[in-house]
Amino acid sequence: MTTSLDAPATGGAHAQPPVPTSPSGPAPDVTEAVLDVARRAKVAARALAVATRGVKDAALHALADALVAEADAVVTANVEDLARGRASGLSDGLLDRLALDPARISAIAGALREVAALPDPVGEVVRGSTLPNGLRMRQVRVPMGVVGMIYEARPNVTVDAVGLTLKSGNAVVLRGGSAAASSNAVIVDVLRRALVAQGLPADLVQTVDVFGRPGGVALMHARGLVDVLVPRGGADLIRTVVREATVPVIETGVGNVHVYVDATADPAVALPILLNAKTQRVGVCNAAETLLVHRDAAESFLPSALTALDQAGVTVHGDDVTAALAPADVTVVPATDEDWATEYLSLDLAVRVVDDLDAALDHIRTWSSGHTEAIVTRDLASSERFVAEVDSAAVMVNASTRFTDGGQLGLGAEIGISTQKLHARGPMGLGELTTTKWVVHGDGHVRP
Amino acid sequence: MTTSLDAPATGGAHAQPPVPTSPSGPAPDVTEAVLDVARRAKVAARALAVATRGVKDAALHALADALVAEADAVVTANVEDLARGRASGLSDGLLDRLALDPARISAIAGALREVAALPDPVGEVVRGSTLPNGLRMRQVRVPMGVVGMIYEARPNVTVDAVGLTLKSGNAVVLRGGSAAASSNAVIVDVLRRALVAQGLPADLVQTVDVFGRPGGVALMHARGLVDVLVPRGGADLIRTVVREATVPVIETGVGNVHVYVDATADPAVALPILLNAKTQRVGVCNAAETLLVHRDAAESFLPSALTALDQAGVTVHGDDVTAALAPADVTVVPATDEDWATEYLSLDLAVRVVDDLDAALDHIRTWSSGHTEAIVTRDLASSERFVAEVDSAAVMVNASTRFTDGGQLGLGAEIGISTQKLHARGPMGLGELTTTKWVVHGDGHVRP
Numbered sequence: 001m002t003t004s005l006d007a008p009a010t011g012g013a014h015a016q017p018p019v020p021t022s023p024s025g026p027a028p029d030v031t032e033a034v035l036d037v038a039r040r041a042k043v044a045a046r047a048l049a050v051a052t053r054g055v056k057d058a059a060l061h062a063l064a065d066a067l068v069a070e071a072d073a074v075v076t077a078n079v080e081d082l083a084r085g086r087a088s089g090l091s092d093g094l095l096d097r098l099a100l101d102p103a104r105i106s107a108i109a110g111a112l113r114e115v116a117a118l119p120d121p122v123g124e125v126v127r128g129s130t131l132p133n134g135l136r137m138r139q140v141r142v143p144m145g146v147v148g149m150i151y152e153a154r155p156n157v158t159v160d161a162v163g164l165t166l167k168s169g170n171a172v173v174l175r176g177g178s179a180a181a182s183s184n185a186v187i188v189d190v191l192r193r194a195l196v197a198q199g200l201p202a203d204l205v206q207t208v209d210v211f212g213r214p215g216g217v218a219l220m221h222a223r224g225l226v227d228v229l230v231p232r233g234g235a236d237l238i239r240t241v242v243r244e245a246t247v248p249v250i251e252t253g254v255g256n257v258h259v260y261v262d263a264t265a266d267p268a269v270a271l272p273i274l275l276n277a278k279t280q281r282v283g284v285c286n287a288a289e290t291l292l293v294h295r296d297a298a299e300s301f302l303p304s305a306l307t308a309l310d311q312a313g314v315t316v317h318g319d320d321v322t323a324a325l326a327p328a329d330v331t332v333v334p335a336t337d338e339d340w341a342t343e344y345l346s347l348d349l350a351v352r353v354v355d356d357l358d359a360a361l362d363h364i365r366t367w368s369s370g371h372t373e374a375i376v377t378r379d380l381a382s383s384e385r386f387v388a389e390v391d392s393a394a395v396m397v398n399a400s401t402r403f404t405d406g407g408q409l410g411l412g413a414e415i416g417i418s419t420q421k422l423h424a425r426g427p428m429g430l431g432e433l434t435t436t437k438w439v440v441h442g443d444g445h446v447r448p
Numbered sequence: 449m450t451t452s453l454d455a456p457a458t459g460g461a462h463a464q465p466p467v468p469t470s471p472s473g474p475a476p477d478v479t480e481a482v483l484d485v486a487r488r489a490k491v492a493a494r495a496l497a498v499a500t501r502g503v504k505d506a507a508l509h510a511l512a513d514a515l516v517a518e519a520d521a522v523v524t525a526n527v528e529d530l531a532r533g534r535a536s537g538l539s540d541g542l543l544d545r546l547a548l549d550p551a552r553i554s555a556i557a558g559a560l561r562e563v564a565a566l567p568d569p570v571g572e573v574v575r576g577s578t579l580p581n582g583l584r585m586r587q588v589r590v591p592m593g594v595v596g597m598i599y600e601a602r603p604n605v606t607v608d609a610v611g612l613t614l615k616s617g618n619a620v621v622l623r624g625g626s627a628a629a630s631s632n633a634v635i636v637d638v639l640r641r642a643l644v645a646q647g648l649p650a651d652l653v654q655t656v657d658v659f660g661r662p663g664g665v666a667l668m669h670a671r672g673l674v675d676v677l678v679p680r681g682g683a684d685l686i687r688t689v690v691r692e693a694t695v696p697v698i699e700t701g702v703g704n705v706h707v708y709v710d711a712t713a714d715p716a717v718a719l720p721i722l723l724n725a726k727t728q729r730v731g732v733c734n735a736a737e738t739l740l741v742h743r744d745a746a747e748s749f750l751p752s753a754l755t756a757l758d759q760a761g762v763t764v765h766g767d768d769v770t771a772a773l774a775p776a777d778v779t780v781v782p783a784t785d786e787d788w789a790t791e792y793l794s795l796d797l798a799v800r801v802v803d804d805l806d807a808a809l810d811h812i813r814t815w816s817s818g819h820t821e822a823i824v825t826r827d828l829a830s831s832e833r834f835v836a837e838v839d840s841a842a843v844m845v846n847a848s849t850r851f852t853d854g855g856q857l858g859l860g861a862e863i864g865i866s867t868q869k870l871h872a873r874g875p876m877g878l879g880e881l882t883t884t885k886w887v888v889h890g891d892g893h894v895r896p
Contacts (some may be wrong), residue, residue, distance in 0.1 A: 398891055399892070400895050424700075426884075
């Protein structure tokens with residue numbers, strides 16, 4: 001935690017009060033301060049829970065307007081983050097993800113307007129009927145209440161999280177990456193003031209960044225106040241949150257993703273899917289990390305595929321059969337179990353030739369993180385077995401793994417991709433930020 | 449943990465191997481043994497995940513038949529439990545809940561047949577469409593995998609849990625109350641043999657009772673193997689599991705349930721609902737624990753209500769206004785904050801007169817456990833506000849709180865009543881024991 005975090009970069013009438021924190025480690029006053037943040041979020045959430053879609057959408061547009069209007073202040077704060085990042089040796093890639101300019105801020109504001117255009121999940125009747133005894137029963141979608149978000153560097157996640165939680169009727173408590181602390185402080189301040197101008201409570205959007213790491217830990221333990229905590233970031237962050245949190249958590253994002261090329265696959269279909277899955281965007285959770293090839297397809301598919309991967313700048317980590325089939329000018333690094341286990345998030349790909357579909361399913365069962373797997377095949381029975389037996393959030397048949405994405409699957413924006421089975425699995429949109437309530441109307445009904 | 453638990457009371461070819469445990473505290477070998485149980489459950493679950501409804505329903509009937517056929521062995525083991533219970537001073541009420549006879553075993557078997565008659569949630573398409581780019585997307589209900597159950601005394605819960613988890617395509621790992629250990633060991637053994645006779649893996653049903661308390665703790669930490677853990681029992685048990693578990697947990701059951709009698713309530717509707725909610729069955733989570741009365745209804749409603757409660761054997765813990773309105777022959781114990789907070793689970797009721805609907809909502813917000821609240825009213829606006837603003841799993845309008853029940857609400861049997869907001873809220877039936885999988889079919893689709 002850097003000293004600059006102890007005082008937000010700007011502070012209007014609706015800025016959260018700056019709170020001194022202990023120089024290292026959690027302290028009782030940090031815990032109490034974070035619980036107080038969560039309590040205020042809970043109170044604020046009550047106002048939003050009964051707000052109409054009209055009120056919420058107007059607020060989202062107002063937040064977007066405010067971000068654009070105050071882009072200069074955001075950029076100024078961002079310059080501080082970038083300077084600190086350069087001084088601490090952040091890579092060019094990370095600096096690029098951190099950087100904001102008016103065009104990027106405009107795009108971020110545009111995402112808020114897109115969320116405003118999405119249907120409101122609140123009030124949806126999930127099921128309902130009149131029971132034989134005449135009771136009218138319905139199960140209605142309602143907001144969660146208070147959503148916690150713990151995430152890493154990119155400041156656009158701050159705005160995305162606010163948009164999705166507000167639209168679904170929730171208050172949000174944010175703990176962003178320290179690298180983006182100055183940008184996030186200004187963004188949160190801008191959004192809070194815009195909420196108040198709309199007649200909504202500022203405390204719908206709060207950050208615990210000023211409390212540093214201990215603040216994040218306190219958030220993980222705010223039982224009864226935080227209804228769900230969503231970590232978004234690398235494997236380490238997610239593991240820490242899952243292990244440490246006593247509030248309900250949705251595990252997101254780690255994707256050790258497989259593409260399986262079956263015996264009957266059409267190479268003209270398989271190769272574009274493979275290249276798209278591996279190279280269209282590396283460093284994302286739905287990018288492919290391992291290619292499995294049926295041995296009957298290996299000779300016809302692998303040599304040209306390895307050449308294409310090589311030309312795309314991909315380093316192949318292959319088993320013996322793969323190495324033997326590689327053209328002379330393509331280097332294959334010998335693969336170990338560690339390669340099967342690794343989510344590279346880079347231009348690397350593990351490649352293994354398998355005896356049959358069963359061996360492919362077995363490999364996936366052993367090594368997959370349960371995010372997304374794809375089969376390329378012309379055989380109906382193989383595709384049906386793959387769909388039935390792969391135990392992952394998403395299964396693709398003759399399509400790129402990159403389609404596991406809320407926007408691509410028509411959910412609108414997404415708050416993350418769940419790799420757990422409880423509550424939400426796969427891309428999480430607005431509906432996944434709600435829960436349900438049973439509402440029962442009777443006429444003096446008693447239970448016999 | 450009693451010594452008799454170290455060796456199951458019976459042991460056929462498909463009995464789980466008896467494993468010696470350390471006399472006190474968790475030990476690495478217990479952890480490893482429980483992880484091994486969970487691993488075997490995961491393998492067994494794979495077979496069931498692709499089983500048809502026909503196979504599962506036939507198995508459920510076979511389990512029911514086996515329980516009836518081997519009722520004598522179950523009763524013999526139950527006699528051991530009862531003797532141990534009497535020796536350790538269990539109350540008559542607990543001994544009654546523990547006791548099994550052929551009639552009760554027949555009823556328990558009947559519950560399995562009822563689960564067989566319920567629709568199969570697996571395979572249900574939750575949503576699906578063809579996307580603008582031609583991708584065919586559907587979200588399909590699939591089994592969770594491995595369900596853990598940690599519960600208290602009643603052996604019927606063992607069978608209910610097995611029925612619901614099998615029907616929903618899951619394997620179950622049980623940790624029952626030590627008071628019912630002998631009964632549970634025989635029941636599990638009977639069910640395992642019946643599964644094998646149906647060509648299904650015995651390891652779909654396993655217990656970690658032989659490992660005692662450390663086995664339960666190991667189950668709570670079996671990350672990656674146990675997909676969801678459902679504790680069922682008293683508040684202490686649930687609190688312990690929620691705090692201790694690192695696997696996903698669904699919190700169940702604690703019900704500090706309120707009945708609010710509004711200014712316009714018809715006493716002829718309010719009194720039967722109140723008596724039903726409080727006295728139809730005490731000791732259950734959907735029974736009323738606090739009565740709130742609008743002050744405009746207090747004079748007309750409370751005197752006769754207090755007399756009726758008194759005649760029903762209910763001890764009233766009331767505020768000053770309530771005490772002042774009580775008939776001379778009805779004793780009102782002065783209520784403290786502890787009364788507002790308590791889930792009595794007995795013939796006790798806290799009673800408070802409130803100034804208006806806002807005060808009632810405020811009381812509920814402060815003290816409710818979020819299970820069920822009821823309003824009795826003739827005023828539409830009051831009912832609408834109560835439904836919108838009470839943040840509980842179930843809200844009743846002019847109906848008894850006792851209707852918060854899977855069977856009563858048409859879900860069929862229930863595995864528990866969730867008081868959390870994640871995944872399941874309120875009664876949990878078969879659907880709540882499943883998750884979903886995204887299945888996407890393309891024709892070589894890649895992401896642009």
